[in-house]
Amino acid sequence: MASEIKPPVAVIAGPTASGKSGLALALAERTGGVIVNADSAQLYRDLPLLSAAPVGDDVVRAEHRLYGAFDASIACSAADWSARARAEIAEIHAGGRLPILVGGTGLYLRTLLDGIAPVPPIDPGIRTRVREATVDDNYGHLATLDPSAAERLHPADAARIARALEVVLSTGRPIGDWQRERAGGIGSQVELRPLILLPPRDWLYARCDQRFSEMVERGAVGEVQALLARTLDRRLPIMRAIGVREIAAYLAGETSLEGAVTAGQQATRRYAKRQYTWFAHQPPPAWPRFHDALESQLLPRALELLGASA
Numbered sequence: 001m002a003s004e005i006k007p008p009v010a011v012i013a014g015p016t017a018s019g020k021s022g023l024a025l026a027l028a029e030r031t032g033g034v035i036v037n038a039d040s041a042q043l044y045r046d047l048p049l050l051s052a053a054p055v056g057d058d059v060v061r062a063e064h065r066l067y068g069a070f071d072a073s074i075a076c077s078a079a080d081w082s083a084r085a086r087a088e089i090a091e092i093h094a095g096g097r098l099p100i101l102v103g104g105t106g107l108y109l110r111t112l113l114d115g116i117a118p119v120p121p122i123d124p125g126i127r128t129r130v131r132e133a134t135v136d137d138n139y140g141h142l143a144t145l146d147p148s149a150a151e152r153l154h155p156a157d158a159a160r161i162a163r164a165l166e167v168v169l170s171t172g173r174p175i176g177d178w179q180r181e182r183a184g185g186i187g188s189q190v191e192l193r194p195l196i197l198l199p200p201r202d203w204l205y206a207r208c209d210q211r212f213s214e215m216v217e218r219g220a221v222g223e224v225q226a227l228l229a230r231t232l233d234r235r236l237p238i239m240r241a242i243g244v245r246e247i248a249a250y251l252a253g254e255t256s257l258e259g260a261v262t263a264g265q266q267a268t269r270r271y272a273k274r275q276y277t278w279f280a281h282q283p284p285p286a287w288p289r290f291h292d293a294l295e296s297q298l299l300p301r302a303l304e305l306l307g308a309s310a
Helices: 020-031 057-061 077-096 106-114 124-132 136-145 148-153 158-171 175-179 199-220 220-228 245-251 257-281 296-307
Strands: 008-013 035-037 064-065 100-105 189-199
Touching: 008 020, 020 057, 020 100, 020 189, 020 296, 035 077, 057 064, 057 199, 077 100, 100 106, 100 175, 106 257, 124 158, 136 148, 136 158, 136 257, 148 158, 148 175, 158 175, 158 189, 175 220, 199 220, 220 245, 245 257
Parallel strands: 008 100, 008 189, 035 064, 035 100
Antiparallel strands: none
């Protein structure tokens, strides 16, 4: 019996500033593929500069989807993104083209490929109580009700602690139980062509610094000023985007522009370090890792790993 032919999906993942967008453009041009965003900050239309979203010639060279798809006032979850990405991938496949997933939000990719835990809706009263409590109180409560989850989480990880606590309080079951029942993933239905970019850290951090400076020079301060003028809930994902807090401090007169840039560069490097660690260890070992600085002369080798020749 002939094996089932599965439609291909390319995945280009890795930390911020690692060269994912440039590689995706090269792959799209060679295959006629469509680039699909898998980066949480680039989902929002309010910070195209600060999130390094594709603009200008990039969007002319290849079709891009799910960039700037949400307003800043919306809290888009991994499940929300996964549903949209599944629909985009199906439409791209229907047109006989290659979907190219590109991004550094590991949770998004894992949710899409492996599925999501079928946790029932959280009781609104419980959610309110948990979200209004301090992270220390929530962590102590979680350690009593779900010690295994508390052990896995950093005591300062407010969002994940709150999520684990509201799940066990609302459902009576630890979040780990639900996560073992993941459903809805497309990983088994497609032919994955993944590549993880893990360039030398010195090269990566230098790119992080340079890119943040360029963002500010091109108008990122104005983006943040316009965002703050909307007086949105500070707990929204967009308000936690790298650079928002640092530039907001400058706009409030709490630091100089130079100080804001330095702080933004540091925050970007720290984020890249966390992403680097996640992508080095969490994806399947069979996924190729590309450890060189992705300069133009190395594009052919990267494209070959993705199943395309230069």
